[in-house]
Amino acid sequence: QVQLVESGGGLVQAGGSLRLSCAASGRTFSSYAMGWFRQAPGKEREFVALISWAGGSTYYADSVKGRFTISRDNAKNTVYLQMNSLKPEDTADYYCAAHRAGDYARASSYDYWGQGTQVTVSS
Numbered sequence: 001q002v003q004l005v006e007s008g009g010g011l012v013q014a015g016g017s018l019r020l021s022c023a024a025s026g027r028t029f030s031s032y033a034m035g036w037f038r039q040a041p042g043k044e045r046e047f048v049a050l051i052s053w054a055g056g057s058t059y060y061a062d063s064v065k066g067r068f069t070i071s072r073d074n075a076k077n078t079v080y081l082q083m084n085s086l087k088p089e090d091t092a093d094y095y096c097a098a099h100r101a102g103d104y105a106r107a108s109s110y111d112y113w114g115q116g117t118q119v120t121v122s123s
Contacts, residue, residue: 037094038090039116048094049064050104055074070082095113
């Protein structure tokens, strides 16, 4: 069992930066690849980024590539999402999740989810 709690969201102007954190409880955290998803009002939840269990591999949605960076610290049971050059279209609730198996871009491939943290980017 893994419990996830996101933090770090807020209101930022376009071009600004935010760093999201996802704190995990449970001894099996380091065995999971971890992902970030986001969901804007009226839209489906979409994949943002994934990091492998050891942190050696990362994957990004095209819409955030070059602007967002995912990282993790297994000693702290925490995964991060550094978001730079934010755009109004990045406005959404952001969720971290533990990847079980299968297509990492599909929400159904994840076992555990946090409650989300809201990010609002003003123009």
